[in-house]
Amino acid sequence: MPVGHGFSRQVLPVIIASLFSAAAELPAQATPPKADAPKAVAKPWYESFRIRGYGQIRYNRLGETNDQLQCEQCDRSWGQNGGFFIRRARLIVQGQIHPQVYIYLQPDFASTVGTSGNVAQLRDWYVDVGIDQENEFRFRVGQSKVPFSYENMQSSSNRLPLDRADATNSANANERDLGVFFMWAPKVARARLAELTSNTGKGSGDYGVFAIGAFNGQTANRAEANDNQHVVARLTYPIKLRSQIVEPAIAAYTGLYTVTADQRSTGVKGRADWTYRDERVLATLNVTPRPFGVLAEYNIGRGPEYNPARDSIETRSLRGGFMTATYKVTRNKQVFFPFLRYQVYEGGKKQERDARSHSVNDIEFGVEWQPNPSFELVTEWYHGDRRFEDRLKPRNRQRGSLFRIQAQFNY
Numbered sequence: 001m002p003v004g005h006g007f008s009r010q011v012l013p014v015i016i017a018s019l020f021s022a023a024a025e026l027p028a029q030a031t032p033p034k035a036d037a038p039k040a041v042a043k044p045w046y047e048s049f050r051i052r053g054y055g056q057i058r059y060n061r062l063g064e065t066n067d068q069l070q071c072e073q074c075d076r077s078w079g080q081n082g083g084f085f086i087r088r089a090r091l092i093v094q095g096q097i098h099p100q101v102y103i104y105l106q107p108d109f110a111s112t113v114g115t116s117g118n119v120a121q122l123r124d125w126y127v128d129v130g131i132d133q134e135n136e137f138r139f140r141v142g143q144s145k146v147p148f149s150y151e152n153m154q155s156s157s158n159r160l161p162l163d164r165a166d167a168t169n170s171a172n173a174n175e176r177d178l179g180v181f182f183m184w185a186p187k188v189a190r191a192r193l194a195e196l197t198s199n200t201g202k203g204s205g206d207y208g209v210f211a212i213g214a215f216n217g218q219t220a221n222r223a224e225a226n227d228n229q230h231v232v233a234r235l236t237y238p239i240k241l242r243s244q245i246v247e248p249a250i251a252a253y254t255g256l257y258t259v260t261a262d263q264r265s266t267g268v269k270g271r272a273d274w275t276y277r278d279e280r281v282l283a284t285l286n287v288t289p290r291p292f293g294v295l296a297e298y299n300i301g302r303g304p305e306y307n308p309a310r311d312s313i314e315t316r317s318l319r320g321g322f323m324t325a326t327y328k329v330t331r332n333k334q335v336f337f338p339f340l341r342y343q344v345y346e347g348g349k350k351q352e353r354d355a356r357s358h359s360v361n362d363i364e365f366g367v368e369w370q371p372n373p374s375f376e377l378v379t380e381w382y383h384g385d386r387r388f389e390d391r392l393k394p395r396n397r398q399r400g401s402l403f404r405i406q407a408q409f410n411y
Helices: 003-025 187-195
Strands: 049-062 085-098 101-113 116-130 137-145 176-184 210-215 230-236 239-241 244-258 275-287 292-307 312-327 329-331 334-348 357-372 375-389 397-410
Touching: 085 116, 176 230, 275 312, 292 334, 292 357
Parallel strands: none
Antiparallel strands: 049 085, 049 397, 085 101, 101 116, 116 137, 137 176, 176 210, 210 230, 230 244, 239 244, 244 275, 275 292, 292 312, 312 334, 329 334, 334 357, 357 375, 375 397
């Protein structure tokens, strides 16, 4: 038998058996672990905030025919000794810091306090707390706009006329107060309201389809002066009609307002406690400019007002409203809003000296030009017939016209 053949028959089986035996004694190799799916890392709270803002610079005296025609609540740079004016310098910090908690902070660095201008002052600081997961039901706590007039709730960065209408803005100076508001809006309505918040949608923001709440009533950044809070309620609904959104609304508030010592002239007469009934009812109709738009509001009520015949502050009736019509034009990615507004008002302005008595009959037209999202230019011609009387000027009626211009910067 050949040597090689015998070796293979006798030794090879032994080698193979030894290999199998050695392999059996090796430790079993562990199955490689599967890679874990990446875990979602929650954002730190400070990464949930957004910072934005806008500023406005004005000049009001082009073509002015009467430097005694003024509007303290509208724009303090009107009339005699007026010049270039920083109307607003806003910085906004906002964020959804929790799925059901939203915070909003807005100071203005161009406020006027007494004779001092460009003073930093709080405009908004509030928190929205959602009750349900969709935040259809929520509470708003803090200083915010009072849910009453559409134009009051509309941001000044979106509004077309340079100033809010006297008839509705006289309800709340600076549009704001400190209080608690409950708001409800279904998801579809909130989506429509959000659709209009851009400066081309000219919306008022989301204050709910139904809102009700209580607030101090002495207006923003002023301490409460009596033991009574104002109560406000508003009902609206944004109706989709093809490309248009039509939003009718009704609102009302009631409470007591105290004309404090710093708001009264020496010697003026009034109630012993200087506290007066303050209440209004308002109707609104807004049609989004796509391309034609209109905003109309009218309110009636009663509140403190100076009576020149008796040299006293009394509770008197008030009424007035406005209508603003516009048409949106887009050319080469630039947006134009020509507009026309007419307004009337008869009544007092509780926050002005002696609850100054007013009679307003104004018309204005102009155009807003947006060459890009960061810059806007508004030019406006204004003609007014205004009576504004207090103890220092018990007979004061002024008529005139002027050309106004405003540059706005969005950042």
